[in-house]
Amino acid sequence: MASFKIEGGHKLNGTITPQGAKNEVLQILCAVLLTPEKVIVNNVPDIIDVNKLIFILGELGVKIEKLGSNSYSFQADELKLEYLESENFKKDGSSLRGSIMIVGPLLARFGKGYIPRPGGDKIGRRRLDTHFEGFIRLGAKFRYNKEEHFYGVEADELFGTDMLLDEASVTGTANILMASVLATGTTTIYNAACEPYIQQLCKMLNAMGANITGVGSNLLVINGVDALGGCEHRVLPDMIEIGSWIGVAVMTKSELTIKDVSWDNLGQIPNVFRKLGIQFEKRGDDIYIPEQESYEIQNYIDGSVLTVADAPWPGFTPDLLSIVLVIATQAKGTVLIHQKMFESRLFFVDKLIDMGAKVILCDPHRATVIGHNFQSALKATTMTSPDIRAGISLLIAALSAKGTSTIHNIEQIDRGYENIEARLKSIGAKIERVA
Incomplete structure (x- = not known):
């Protein structure tokens, strides 16, 4: 079974076109x-x-x-x-x-x-x-x-x-x-x-x-x-992949342009990322993400901690909660992630905790993330991908971490992401597929 070796801590730069949904x-x-x-x-x-x-x-x-x-x-x-x-x-x-x-x-x-x-x-x-x-x-x-x-x-x-x-x-x-x-x-x-x-x-x-x-x-x-x-x-561009590329950009403090995203079909995705403090611009039908050294999670207007939860459309898609959770590990502030639909989808957080993230798994559906604000980098580790979305989330974490990480069972990532290592390499990532 194939694995990825990822040398993290490198800034990326370039343009990505999302695959079909x-x-x-x-x-x-x-x-x-x-x-x-x-x-x-x-x-x-x-x-x-x-x-x-x-x-x-x-x-x-x-x-x-x-x-x-x-x-x-x-x-x-x-x-x-x-x-x-x-x-x-x-x-x-x-x-x-x-x-x-x-x-x-x-x-x-x-x-x-x-x-x-x-x-x-x-x-x-x-x-x-x-x-x-x-x-x-x-x-x-x-x-x-x-x-x-x-x-x-x-x-x-x-x-x-x-x-x-x-x-x-x-x-x-x-x-x-x-x-x-x-x-x-x-x-x-x-x-x-x-x-x-x-x-x-x-x-x-x-x-x-x-x-x-x-x-x-x-x-x-x-x-x-x-x-x-x-x-x-x-077929429309894949909104989940678009959210994944936003995660790649912000976790590696990189400048990235995502082409032809079909803005009209992104729903709550831009709003949720903005609430996490992430800056980006709409340029025609593209998303431009500038290099940003930090991003601060917004609290609710009464000062209480932000909750990001999934819901049927036009609510926030459950497929991006794993990405949001990883992004939050290096944000400034705290957020509660509430995964309502699937009771095992947050179980990958133990891998992030091993990497040094501050995450409290409250129960199978909720996790509280206390962000590092990039004051403490995630540490490289060896891990196994349990599903498609957790797999790409762990890959994003590894791109951010100092040192070389290994991710096993990457067939799970290949199930949902086309030619992911070549596309990451095209924007400067240090990633290799090994048998």
């Missing part, structure tokens, strides 16, 4: 199953999770053509549905949580969808009830094989209905949305996730001939259509 593209690729016509997708990131899904689509019989470094065409006109009940699919699908989103399109178009219990990050329970309750409301029959951890839904026909989701699940909303576009009648989804990823999926489906209104709100109305056609779609 991982959380969007996993939905978009599943949507190609809704039509027999050709679909072209641009700005597809070359990362492990996306490549796994492309492999699964290929095994399912989708004709895939690579048009450029980050562009593909997909045509699902001659699918091999028997693959869904094969041992190979049970192995392939279980290694990727995003594979759950093939179920909705397959159910809509072919009347059946199967999936092994998907894997993914070790960040706590990530239940699938929202997905399957939605399919059942549309008229599907659900079955689960406990011995093989294998889920299935089947329906001769899906019928539009009104539903109130028990949680604003992004993948659940996407899956139900894709199932309902070909259902008979009208479906309303209330408490729908409204992240830019979902908005992008809706725009793509409408371009294919779907009839979805309420895009951008938490009430989606879908009038079912008989069939969908092909389209061309461009």
Whole structure:
């Protein structure tokens, strides 16, 4: 298993263009199953999770053509549905949580969808009830094989209905949305996730001939259509990677420009980083981060300690809380990080404590960070990446630390970040990938 060796303490400088959004593209690729016509997708990131899904689509019989470094065409006109009940699919699908989103399109178009219990990050329970309750409301029959951890839904026909989701699940909303576009009648989804990823999926489906209104709100109305056609779609830049590059810049006291960030789709991200005292400028559609020797966390107006918490969109994304926590270790001031959604996502803080950070893990969901204000540098250490976001956070900490750090299990980082060491080297980082 590969590792990174990082010589920290160096200032960086340059320009970075963010990759396509991982959380969007996993939905978009599943949507190609809704039509027999050709679909072209641009700005597809070359990362492990996306490549796994492309492999699964290929095994399912989708004709895939690579048009450029980050562009593909997909045509699902001659699918091999028997693959869904094969041992190979049970192995392939279980290694990727995003594979759950093939179920909705397959159910809509072919009347059946199967999936092994998907894997993914070790960040706590990530239940699938929202997905399957939605399919059942549309008229599907659900079955689960406990011995093989294998889920299935089947329906001769899906019928539009009104539903109130028990949680604003992004993948659940996407899956139900894709199932309902070909259902008979009208479906309303209330408490729908409204992240830019979902908005992008809706725009793509409408371009294919779907009839979805309420895009951008938490009430989606879908009038079912008989069939969908092909389209061309461009994936947004990855807001999580943009936040990660901001973290790289401030922790290494570096000047950095992040290109083409799609400011309109960043939501609360700029506001939260400003509350941490970080300076940056909007230059066209770019973010310019100047070199800054220190940054001070703002308290609330009554003087109480700032809390940064995750929430469904348009709240702050949970995927950036790990980055915020690392940035706070060298800020001036104190902040409470409240991770509401996943109970294991803060467990990586013990690695930061080993590096000299002042972090109090209050419980599985909350951590208090007392910043060093760069008066005491983090110390290099050896650590293991538990998940994608903790992995990049530990990498940012290592870039800031004095000495040489080693990070094991970097496949976790590769799952979400394209060619990360080469891009870091391009702005002056001292990082090597070792076997």
